[in-house]
Amino acid sequence: MLQKSKSLSTKATDKLILSLVAFTLGCLATYFACEIEYLQINPEVNVVESLIAVLSIIIGIYIVVVLQRKQNNNQNHYNFLVTRLDPMWSEYNSFLEQISQTDTVELKKLQVFIKQFQSRTNEIGKLLSSLNIENNFYTLSEAFRNQLENSLHKNNIIFYDKDKDSIVDAGKKVSDEFVKVYLSLNQKS
Amino acid sequence: MVTIDIAKDFGVETGARTYDDGPQSGQEFFDRFLKPKFQQALDENTQLKIVLDGTEGMASSFLNEAFRLFGKEFGADRVWKNLILVSDEVPKYVTKIKESLYEGN
Numbered sequence: 001m002l003q004k005s006k007s008l009s010t011k012a013t014d015k016l017i018l019s020l021v022a023f024t025l026g027c028l029a030t031y032f033a034c035e036i037e038y039l040q041i042n043p044e045v046n047v048v049e050s051l052i053a054v055l056s057i058i059i060g061i062y063i064v065v066v067l068q069r070k071q072n073n074n075q076n077h078y079n080f081l082v083t084r085l086d087p088m089w090s091e092y093n094s095f096l097e098q099i100s101q102t103d104t105v106e107l108k109k110l111q112v113f114i115k116q117f118q119s120r121t122n123e124i125g126k127l128l129s130s131l132n133i134e135n136n137f138y139t140l141s142e143a144f145r146n147q148l149e150n151s152l153h154k155n156n157i158i159f160y161d162k163d164k165d166s167i168v169d170a171g172k173k174v175s176d177e178f179v180k181v182y183l184s185l186n187q188k189s
Numbered sequence: 190m191v192t193i194d195i196a197k198d199f200g201v202e203t204g205a206r207t208y209d210d211g212p213q214s215g216q217e218f219f220d221r222f223l224k225p226k227f228q229q230a231l232d233e234n235t236q237l238k239i240v241l242d243g244t245e246g247m248a249s250s251f252l253n254e255a256f257r258l259f260g261k262e263f264g265a266d267r268v269w270k271n272l273i274l275v276s277d278e279v280p281k282y283v284t285k286i287k288e289s290l291y292e293g294n
Binding site for chain 1: 248
């Protein structure tokens with residue numbers, strides 16, 4: 001998907017460069033046309049105006065090529081991360097809802113879920129860091145898991161009715177982290 | 190080299206902390222695998238390799254109890270110097286194991 005977005009971004013950049021070249025040629029043609037008076041070319045060149053025109057073109061190219069590319073990159077990162085975060089958030093909310101509704105959970109179920117969750121957040125965390133977006137998914141999910149694990153065990157089933165409130169609170173902190181990351185991504189995009 | 194592949198040798202499903210918590214506990218893993226296999230590695234003057242990948246996830250309490258007892262029994266430094274851990278799926282397990290080893294001292 002990232003490759004596809006990259007290819008789309010390259011095409012958009014190519015179009016922009018082409019438009020810019022066409023615009024520059026148009027400007028030059030107009031400039032020379034203005035210098036023609038009654039089909040006589042004025043050989044004098046206004047150095048200051050020419051320099052300003054050249055500088056304007058350079059600034060224009062810089063804005064189009066460098067800033068636009070940066071903007072496109074951020075947009076690509078945003079799209080990529082959001083498509084990865086959405087299913088994770090959905091699965092996490094579903095898991096937290098189950099924890100909130102019941103008083104027991106199989107240790108196996110908790111282990112499988114947390115392993116997958118931490119493995120995915122580890123990968124996404126690195127991408128978020130590259131965008132200077134801090135995240136505490138690992139620490140918060142570990143605190144949530146530890147609270148569950150510290151409850152009573154019997155035959156590898158966790159009974160957490162006595163600690164339910166604090167466990168659900170710890171779980172909600174992970175949800176809040178999702179919201180924080182989504183907001184940061186929106187600001188950066 | 191002496192090797193323990195947790196998923197193959199002990200099971201893909203691991204339990205919690207002690208025998209009281211249920212089967213496949215960290216305490217059981219220490220008694221059945223870590224203790225005898227490490228002793229074997231020492232006798233053969235080689236290292237103990239532990240493969241942590243392939244399970245359905247491991248509880249913190251499982252790892253903590255198994256390796257806390259391990260460090261307590263043989264000495265954390267001695268164990269750490271003779272241990273090779275393979276944890277490509279969840280690299281953070283290695284950090285937990287090291288913390289647990291030194292907790293037992």
